[in-house]
Amino acid sequence: MSERAPAVGTTTIFDIGAPGRRAHAQLAPDGDVSDLPADCLRASGPALPAVSELQAVRHYTNLSRCNFSIDNQFYPLGSCTMKYNPRGAHRAASLPGFLERHPLAPDALSQGFLACLYELQETLKVVTGMAAVSLTPMAGAQGEFAGVAMIRAYHDARHDDERSEILVPTAAHGTNPATAVMCGYQAREVAVGADGDVDIEALKAVVGPHTAGIMLTNPSTCGVFERRIVEIAAIVHDAGGLLYYDGANLNAILGKARPGDMGFDVLHMNLHKTFATPHGGGGPGSGPVAAGERLLPFLPTPYVARDTDGSGHDVYRWLTVDDRPQSIGRLSAFMGNAGILLRALAYAQMLGREGMRRVGEYATLNANYLMERLREAGLELAYPTRRASHEFIVTFREEAKTQGVTAMDIAKRLLDYGCHAPTTYFPLLVPECFLIEPTETETPEELDRFVEALIRIRDEVEREPELVRTAPHTLPVTRLDDVKAARELDLSFRTGG
Amino acid sequence: MSERAPAVGTTTIFDIGAPGRRAHAQLAPDGDVSDLPADCLRASGPALPAVSELQAVRHYTNLSRCNFSIDNQFYPLGSCTMKYNPRGAHRAASLPGFLERHPLAPDALSQGFLACLYELQETLKVVTGMAAVSLTPMAGAQGEFAGVAMIRAYHDARHDDERSEILVPTAAHGTNPATAVMCGYQAREVAVGADGDVDIEALKAVVGPHTAGIMLTNPSTCGVFERRIVEIAAIVHDAGGLLYYDGANLNAILGKARPGDMGFDVLHMNLHKTFATPHGGGGPGSGPVAAGERLLPFLPTPYVARDTDGSGHDVYRWLTVDDRPQSIGRLSAFMGNAGILLRALAYAQMLGREGMRRVGEYATLNANYLMERLREAGLELAYPTRRASHEFIVTFREEAKTQGVTAMDIAKRLLDYGCHAPTTYFPLLVPECFLIEPTETETPEELDRFVEALIRIRDEVEREPELVRTAPHTLPVTRLDDVKAARELDLSFRTGG
Amino acid sequence: MPFIPHTAEDTRTMLARIGAASIDELFDEIDTDLMRADFGPLADGVGEMDMLAAMSGRARRDQTGPCFTGAGCYDHHIPAAVWDIASRGEFMTAYTPYQAEASQGTLQVIYEYQSMMTALTAMDVTNASVYDGGSALGESVLMAVRASRRRQRQGGARDSAPVHIAVAGACHPLYLDAARTITRNQGIEIGEPLIAADGRTDLDALAAGPAPAAVVVQQPNFLGLIERVDEVTAWAASHGALLIGVVNPTALALLKPPGEWGDDGADIVCGDGQPLGIPMASGGPSFGFLCTRQRLVRQLPGRIVGRTVDSLGRPGFTLTLQAREQHIRRAKATSNICTNQGLLVTAATVYLALMGAEGLRRTAARCHARTRDLVDALTSMESVTSRFSGPFFHEAVIDIGRPAGPVAETLAASGVVGGLPLGQLHPELDHCLLVCATEKRTDADIAAFRQALAEALAR
Amino acid sequence: MPFIPHTAEDTRTMLARIGAASIDELFDEIDTDLMRADFGPLADGVGEMDMLAAMSGRARRDQTGPCFTGAGCYDHHIPAAVWDIASRGEFMTAYTPYQAEASQGTLQVIYEYQSMMTALTAMDVTNASVYDGGSALGESVLMAVRASRRRQRQGGARDSAPVHIAVAGACHPLYLDAARTITRNQGIEIGEPLIAADGRTDLDALAAGPAPAAVVVQQPNFLGLIERVDEVTAWAASHGALLIGVVNPTALALLKPPGEWGDDGADIVCGDGQPLGIPMASGGPSFGFLCTRQRLVRQLPGRIVGRTVDSLGRPGFTLTLQAREQHIRRAKATSNICTNQGLLVTAATVYLALMGAEGLRRTAARCHARTRDLVDALTSMESVTSRFSGPFFHEAVIDIGRPAGPVAETLAASGVVGGLPLGQLHPELDHCLLVCATEKRTDADIAAFRQALAEALAR
Ligand SMILES: Cc1ncc(COP(=O)(O)O)c(C=O)c1O
Numbered sequence A, B: 001m002s003e004r005a006p007a008v009g010t011t012t013i014f015d016i017g018a019p020g021r022r023a024h025a026q027l028a029p030d031g032d033v034s035d036l037p038a039d040c041l042r043a044s045g046p047a048l049p050a051v052s053e054l055q056a057v058r059h060y061t062n063l064s065r066c067n068f069s070i071d072n073q074f075y076p077l078g079s080c081t082m083k084y085n086p087r088g089a090h091r092a093a094s095l096p097g098f099l100e101r102h103p104l105a106p107d108a109l110s111q112g113f114l115a116c117l118y119e120l121q122e123t124l125k126v127v128t129g130m131a132a133v134s135l136t137p138m139a140g141a142q143g144e145f146a147g148v149a150m151i152r153a154y155h156d157a158r159h160d161d162e163r164s165e166i167l168v169p170t171a172a173h174g175t176n177p178a179t180a181v182m183c184g185y186q187a188r189e190v191a192v193g194a195d196g197d198v199d200i201e202a203l204k205a206v207v208g209p210h211t212a213g214i215m216l217t218n219p220s221t222c223g224v225f226e227r228r229i230v231e232i233a234a235i236v237h238d239a240g241g242l243l244y245y246d247g248a249n250l251n252a253i254l255g256k257a258r259p260g261d262m263g264f265d266v267l268h269m270n271l272h273k274t275f276a277t278p279h280g281g282g283g284p285g286s287g288p289v290a291a292g293e294r295l296l297p298f299l300p301t302p303y304v305a306r307d308t309d310g311s312g313h314d315v316y317r318w319l320t321v322d323d324r325p326q327s328i329g330r331l332s333a334f335m336g337n338a339g340i341l342l343r344a345l346a347y348a349q350m351l352g353r354e355g356m357r358r359v360g361e362y363a364t365l366n367a368n369y370l371m372e373r374l375r376e377a378g379l380e381l382a383y384p385t386r387r388a389s390h391e392f393i394v395t396f397r398e399e400a401k402t403q404g405v406t407a408m409d410i411a412k413r414l415l416d417y418g419c420h421a422p423t424t425y426f427p428l429l430v431p432e433c434f435l436i437e438p439t440e441t442e443t444p445e446e447l448d449r450f451v452e453a454l455i456r457i458r459d460e461v462e463r464e465p466e467l468v469r470t471a472p473h474t475l476p477v478t479r480l481d482d483v484k485a486a487r488e489l490d491l492s493f494r495t496g497g
Numbered sequence C, D: 001m002p003f004i005p006h007t008a009e010d011t012r013t014m015l016a017r018i019g020a021a022s023i024d025e026l027f028d029e030i031d032t033d034l035m036r037a038d039f040g041p042l043a044d045g046v047g048e049m050d051m052l053a054a055m056s057g058r059a060r061r062d063q064t065g066p067c068f069t070g071a072g073c074y075d076h077h078i079p080a081a082v083w084d085i086a087s088r089g090e091f092m093t094a095y096t097p098y099q100a101e102a103s104q105g106t107l108q109v110i111y112e113y114q115s116m117m118t119a120l121t122a123m124d125v126t127n128a129s130v131y132d133g134g135s136a137l138g139e140s141v142l143m144a145v146r147a148s149r150r151r152q153r154q155g156g157a158r159d160s161a162p163v164h165i166a167v168a169g170a171c172h173p174l175y176l177d178a179a180r181t182i183t184r185n186q187g188i189e190i191g192e193p194l195i196a197a198d199g200r201t202d203l204d205a206l207a208a209g210p211a212p213a214a215v216v217v218q219q220p221n222f223l224g225l226i227e228r229v230d231e232v233t234a235w236a237a238s239h240g241a242l243l244i245g246v247v248n249p250t251a252l253a254l255l256k257p258p259g260e261w262g263d264d265g266a267d268i269v270c271g272d273g274q275p276l277g278i279p280m281a282s283g284g285p286s287f288g289f290l291c292t293r294q295r296l297v298r299q300l301p302g303r304i305v306g307r308t309v310d311s312l313g314r315p316g317f318t319l320t321l322q323a324r325e326q327h328i329r330r331a332k333a334t335s336n337i338c339t340n341q342g343l344l345v346t347a348a349t350v351y352l353a354l355m356g357a358e359g360l361r362r363t364a365a366r367c368h369a370r371t372r373d374l375v376d377a378l379t380s381m382e383s384v385t386s387r388f389s390g391p392f393f394h395e396a397v398i399d400i401g402r403p404a405g406p407v408a409e410t411l412a413a414s415g416v417v418g419g420l421p422l423g424q425l426h427p428e429l430d431h432c433l434l435v436c437a438t439e440k441r442t443d444a445d446i447a448a449f450r451q452a453l454a455e456a457l458a459r
């Protein structure tokens, strides 16, 4: 029907440049470099884009518009907690005093910042029921790494050298086994029962003197609360192992229940999930790690301590390996994703005690309502006898079998209806599944719209399966060829040009 | 083919609310108002939206995406100078010290701000060749008002009471005659010749003792430079009238030629055009007014003076009616659109002397190139024998006559090609016209793309006129019913609901 | 060449296509005499980095402590989302929505704004903004005069008779100045504000004055007091004058809306939108709002958006009633206004959506309570008193027993923006400061102000 | 209920549909014993206004004068457009682009980023970021060890042999700390940096040490000096060790890129992207970059974007080679990394597009020249000397003739961030400050620093 200007997707920033073109206002005054030895200099400039400022602004503004995001769409991505990212928290973290602070600025010039971190540490202690918190991990996976490395440091310190295994349920997120391996452990899987809980007998069968610890998410990635958690903790502890809590799902129980009370020894939180900091198209995140008394000495550095000066004022300072000789040490050059921590603190301050509780409550209410509506609509639930936590699983194994339409096809078709697809094919143990997490910040009307869309797609699956199989149809591109992408690697403009 | 979520355009913020829903984080602590007399209070709250913060953010984010803008598209709107709005200038005006300044803060707490205004005044003096500048007008039309009111104050001061007319060329912008009337004058039209210049004989025929002044744009809105401007100035001055320069087209000659040298007595500039401040979907603008020696005493207040204190430092202060008793007075409560003035200053600083000149040069180069390419493509130019200034006119009177496809139809069809339409049906004296202004910040490739699109549409006009007549086809809405809008007024949600 | 994308090669190719030897040749229609200007006094251009360094230095100079001045510009909390959204390129860098199909975002925002403003004022219609509160008053007066002249013309009267506008009570003096500048040349005379000893409208003086075409009344008035709007409105109605209300939009969350004043309400309502999510920013850009009755809609200046349908019958928005405007009607237009304050309207719309009725009410109530706390704190000092006893909204006149101008300067020297000395604007209030506390002012702020004032007075 | 949209009515209706009497009933699968936690110590919630007031107060406390500390984090000019774009909701509030068709914006940005980083480093491939420079070094070491173990395995060696990594010259001590934490549990031992008296690599010590699986060299090195990268690269190549280059991306606009070091270039290149448009912000979030050779692409951790086509043959972008990653390979993944630093990559991409090769070169050249000016200014003082004589890029070690720690504290007391005292990290440099001047530092800044230092030393 019509011929639009070349779609952004087909034109890279390299395609719109011209030799010698520049964003002139961004050129610094030149500097004399004739004192540098010629043999250390590069022969020719790097092949960077050559565009005007307007070209760059227009190109990236238009590219942004090819994304789905929380600010544009419902985004019920299970296990990812895609909730509203308060603009006020972004503002707080963008205050000049914070943005312009050098990470190695002397403590005397950092008291405002350190006070923020200390307050966040204290808040997270209360929320998790743990003894101490280090904020340095830069994402969930780095928090997991820190936690498991602490477990290892603990056993090492006790010369308990035979413990070579970390147990992980089959439902676990991929970062759990991968983390175990990065810490020099073997990852050993534990079966999950038909009700979504860990199979206690299977656990008993594998736990033992080789067990360094177990990594659990609770509620689990099956979207249900691990009911026998206290019993599991006893089994693992009795065997000399420790319990790691993967806090990715903390949103479900925030302000209601605490991992510390369930018997966990160490945990991480995903501030970019539970504490509403934006995901940024893949990061940054922040994965503070919290420890009980037993593992406290091993927490990664730096973190913040509060002292009192002569005149009774609070003085904050960094705790380093000098203070915590048993610490697993530093995880990054500086102190972690400071800007994300400030956003999380701002969010925590706005929520307060009551607000925290309501997060868990309304995340759970929304999930159970959505689950109920989908049940009524005739979709197949993976764990129909269970309460949903903040998320739940539906499976399209019937559709796959009878119509040859997969969960992925349905996910792509959902995009046409203007909402992002839920997490697909995770956890791996449920075939053709969606893991659906609406979060507490969505309205019931939005949930109803999602139900409506899924019902219509189910009808399409029956009447026009090809329409669904070839979705999406309304986005900047149709279904992409993943196989070609991996076979004929085109990873940069030069090689691809 | 597919069913998207309800388009934003069809759902207002009122439709997505629910009684009692709130953006809770935005609630201030409550205050006791029981001391206010009951009879002055409102009986029930205003019918404002009731939405969550996420709902508001998502709604307005998605609404924004229904706009064309400089950051997204080529926008060759004649007479409007839609060029790149530097993000650095936006940053400068958004500095906390500027944003948080109260307009009536004492001078002692305002020296930084006043220094900025003074520097801008001086810059604009040089650029226009005038004796003094007042920055207070809030847009071009208010600048025009100020200028014509100054002309009137001048005649009044001389008791030259018979002057009741302001002359305006037929090509003039509508604000010119409207301004004359607001100043208590009659607007009298002067014909424009076939070459786009004012018809000197026609001018001589109307000028006389009733002439208070003439309002001219140069280059004119015919897209050509008024070649006999010096002669025109002499004619009007000889008759006792004054010359007003409508600076909307200053971009064409910036850094090349100056209205002050052409004989103008007073002028305004559109900073939101020539000085690249963003148009904001309809404003704010800023229309500083500059005067020659003769009209200087009448400039609107306040504006800024620089003195020197005892120790030789610059001290800035506001000039008010006390300093300028003949001033036409104040045009707004405070001092004008301060934030726009700061943006313009930032832009001027980045351009500098050389940069100013290049604005005029490249705006003119782009326009002449585009005009040449369209001429080659066989489009009809309104003034084919003339140089383009920074803009030029094509006419589709042939297409209208032979195919029944109007300039408006072609404009709408251009939207389908991903670029904004030029100004249509202005100036009124050229039938079925486009006034096309590419500006200096667009690349030649972008201009070529525009030519390509117009050529293809011209082919469509021949082969598929209906396609063009019913355009646009790819936007959130198709052609809107303007007649219904004016006949069945639906101006707000309540009356429309 | 800041912001110009052309390479040397581009320039050459383009000139060749045009058939010109140089760029200067493109200016060959301009008299060479006119091309000899000296731009030498201009500085060299600098990069964004240096520009920002210089501007930041100046901005830092003007940073102050908490602000206790109001007088038409208020330091309210602005939700972070407001400007995050309004600064999006799609809103900020678009033109006036002349091509409706390509501007549905801006158009729908304005339609929603219109809905919100009419809800807030209880008026029928509003335009899409004028420049500011002061010019809005000027345009209101022009509207009223057009309407009353039309009435008179229908009654056979001549157009050119000078027209009187009465000002009932303390109206913002700077608004009056602006309105006078704007209306002066059309044979309109705006009277002096008629203020009684209690700081509110002097109804007797109003009755004693010349017959006005319209009466202006500000609520809350310039001195912060709740005005006798019902009486003034009734008086205007019974004397055949139109009633122009000047209102603070925050106050309207609490106070009776002008559409309900007196028996039939105000005819025209205007004011400044700054309190609705716009930073003080030296007073601009902000926006003026202008609302009226359905019967006067064709007298409204400026842009108006209407909801209509597209060729497929789907709802959409467009500028409407353009026959009032200069680009169509030229000399016969209702006003010369063209560019307005669109982006600020966008910000205000997002602000009002976020606040809702309850948010705005709380803000208003908190402002009132804070100002009461401020007045209590200041008047607890010996020698400081409240000048008027009537109810106020979020501003108050305090009398410090000596000329207030020098005291304000002393406060300024210690970084405090401590209210507006009134002597310049109202000589009889030379010992007075007009003070304001918004919802942002904390107990500590108020204590600091009291302390600074105490020190200034102890000198 | 901040950020929760539910009305009381919503809650009722939803519970009814679920068939639950209360929200608490939805938690009935959780042991009541686990539901007794005391959240009492948490504060009450506050509105955005009060939150911002409190945060602003703290942020203001930390505002300082110009910064002369570098050491891995640099105060460069950031074009305003960078964060105006990166903060757009569409970039900021999207998840990892798992649904490629709904994430073409982020995916194309990453593809462009990959193209820019490989151009800058002259390497073949790069991933879409890791956490920061320190963890990037850790991942680089793991990559190198995987690659060399694979080589050894192919040669029949056992997996569990402890592996040595040599550090040629002054590498950032905090990077080394992080890398050690990350690699320690995999039987990897990272040696102490081998630094000669001239502040650069001690090649003799390298030759004398244990045979390394990889050699790490930083350019410019931690002490600001231009390293002997060609020699080190050649040494590694001739000793069967992989060469890991740690580089400053700004410097690469001027300096020979690691892909061209020695004869065949580096094998793995990493560093921190902070200089590319990321505010210092206390050191995070920034991003780590990680580039390598085509032959090692399957050893790269983290996300990689590839260009492909859609079902209509049009180009498009998608995550590729996911079989390296934890969500597919779980225990066998190249790393556990999942969330990375995507938004910072977006900012860096916009930054590099705006700078281009010439912009980045100018920035680098200006930084160099300014640092030379700084060193000249400081060493013009008696008792202040340059510690090393070799060429530096934009950092230098100055010796102030007495323990530098207390002097830095004195400078701090007057608000100057005056370089990093090196005694804690390099005891032999206890009298030294590592100082840096970026393109933002003015003559006045440098003079002020000199003055402050002179005063501190005069004490
Ligand atoms: C259950 C679970 N664990 C761990 C992670 C890893 O967190 P991150 O992506 O922040 O490294 C995720 C995130 O996807 C997750 O969902």
Ligand SMILES: Cc1ncc(COP(=O)(O)O)c(C=O)c1O
Binding pocket: B079, B080, B139, B140, B141, B142, B173, B175, B217, B221, B246, B248, B249, B270, B285, B286, B287, C337, C338, C339
């Ligand atoms: C030639 C001309 N004069 C005057 C104006 C009025 O300027 P403003 O819209 O800023 O009031 C315009 C703007 O459209 C114009 O193009």
